[in-house]
Amino acid sequence: MTTVKWKTKLAILATGFLSFIGILIETSMNVTFPTLMHEFHVDLATIQWVTTGYLLLVTIVMSTTSYLIKRFDTQKIFFTAALMCLLGTLLCAIAPNFPTLMLGRWLEAIATGLSTPTLFHIITSQIPAYKLGIYTGFATMVTSFAPALGPSYGGIINNYTSWRFIFWGVVPIIILVMLTGMFTIKLPARHDNSRFDFLGLIILASLMITLIVSIDQGGKNRFNSWQFGGGLILVLFLLIIFLQHLKNGHRQLLNFTILQTPLIGLRAVNFFILQFINIGISFVIPILAEETLQANSMTAGLVLLPGSILGAIISPFAGSIYDHYGSWPPLLISNVAILIGAILFASTVPQMTLGLILFFYCFMRGGFNFGYGNTMSDASKLVAPASQPDVNSLFNTLQQYAGSLGTGIMSAVVSAQQINLHKTTANVAASAAKGCQLDFVILIILAGVALGTTIIGERILRKANH
Incomplete structure (x- = not known):
């Protein structure tokens, strides 16, 4: 059996932490929206672009990585990502106005758009097949700790100091990650001469x-x-x-022809929905907690922490199940758990408490991490090694756009309930509750579709094996 070198492990860790920082800041900012709205004198529909605009640019950058990974050495891509992350983070930390903040977020988006596909490219290129599920699960765990810590990190800092320290706090980590990656990432490109x-x-x-x-x-x-x-x-x-x-x-730009394989197409739909629900729910819950339940930003962040940590712990375990038993058990558990969580949220909004949010979110987050990494791992096994960068780039593009679309739709539904609203505390709380409940209904429908793709995919596999 092939052993994995320590340099490869450190390369995966460095790239994973660069993605971690991007997701950490993204989820940290969600709980600061009321503060940012007040400081920069903008409404929710505008401030949500801090997340939506970031994820949108991440998506666009990711759509280019299939070409970039084939054309340029991985070390060069990583260094560009790390440099953009450092510059963007410093710009956000000193931003005097909303446009400057957005410029910094866009630079950070370029970094995440490059680093996340690079992480999975290193794994699929340098990890043997029999360990692919475990390492993909580990990578998912690293990036999952970001949403676990993000809302709490952002909420505590925003509550006790200033939201600007969300950015200052990660600058030393970015520098350390940059140095680690530069000395450990040695994966050359194929130097494909195809035109962009x-x-x-x-x-x-x-x-x-x-x-x-x-x-x-x-x-x-x-x-x-x-x-x-x-x-x-x-x-x-x-x-x-x-x-x-x-x-x-x-x-x-992207190899969409791989979606013509029915099972890969089904996995892509499932992957897209998982990320839509994951990012969408992490946007909705702080709004529900702060505007309806009148919690502060720190509490709104901390209520997500147990579920997010549970999900992060589950990832390697779910990858191990996939390696031993195939895709059916982890994907079935994933989609059923998310469907249960969405139903629980939608049916209890009028009686919602912070304790119920914490409990229901555990279903959602645990379900997400059972399926997220395994869905992409399964799709990558269905293509030739030369096409694995195409799967990597396409799936990462889909999941980032799913996050952007999830935030945009969830925000728009809540904002639509507050048009021409006389903004007393009671009115804002009631309209936010109604908007959040409609958001949860949308998530139920999507979770049902995701479960359907898993069931159909299993039938295709069983027919192929007979």
């Missing part, structure tokens, strides 16, 4: 941005407004252009 699909990137980015902006307009002007309807028409038009480009273009 700039037209595809422009069309795809336009499509993604237009959809998010349209949803944002629905939250600001209601979902029956011309702004929302007109935006959806433009989205449909761009989608048709993009599909034509996929059909006729000689260069492809």
Whole structure:
């Protein structure tokens, strides 16, 4: 059996921690929204771009990594990511206004967009197949500790000092990670001389941005407004252009043809929904806790901590189950647990307490971590080694856009309930509760679809084995 070198382990750790920092800051910022709204004099529909805009740019950057990983040495990609993370974090820490804060967040988005696919590229390229589930689970655990710590980290700092120390606090870690990665990452590129699909990137980015902006307009002007309807028409038009480009273009930004394999397509849908629910729920819960239950930002963050830690601990265990028993047990547990959690949230909003949020979130987070890493691991095993970077890049692009879309939709639904609202404490609490309950109903529907993909996928596997 092939052993894994310590340099490889440290390379995975360095890249994982760079992704960790991006997710840590992203989830830390969710609990600071009321503070940022007051300091920068903007509303919820605007401040949510701190997360939505970040995730959107992460998605766009990730869509280029299939090409970048083949064209450039992994060490160069990592160094670029680490440098962007450092510069963006420093800019956010000193931001005098909202546009400067967003500029810093965009630089951090470039970093995360490069580092996360690089992490999984190192694993799929340098880890033997019989240990793939465990190492993917470990990578998922590292990045899962970020959402475990993020809301608590952000809430405590925001409550006792200033939100700016969210950024100052990670600067030493970024420098340490940068040095570790530069000395341990030695994975060369294939130096593929294929040309980059700039037209595809422009069309795809336009499509993604237009959809998010349209949803944002629905939250600001209601979902029956011309702004929302007109935006959806433009989205449909761009989608048709993009599909034509996929059909006729000689260069492809992402290898969407791998989705023609039914099982990979089902895993991609499941993966997308898992991340949509994961990021969406982490946005909704602080809003529910702070605006409806009148908790402070520290409490709103701490209530997510037990479930997030549980999920992080589960990841390697779930990977081990996958290695020994295949995809069916962990993916079934994952999707059933998420469906139960979403139903519990939606059915108890009028009676909601912080204790119930903590308990229900354990179902959601535990379920997410049972399926998240294993879904992508399973898809990567269904293609030839040369196509694994394509799976890596496509799935990471899907999951980041799922997060951006999840935050955008969850925010828009809540914002739509507060249009023309006379903003007393009672009115804001009632409208937030109604919006959050509608969000949970959306999550129930998506969880049901995800469970369906798992059941259909298992039937396909059983037919193939007979």
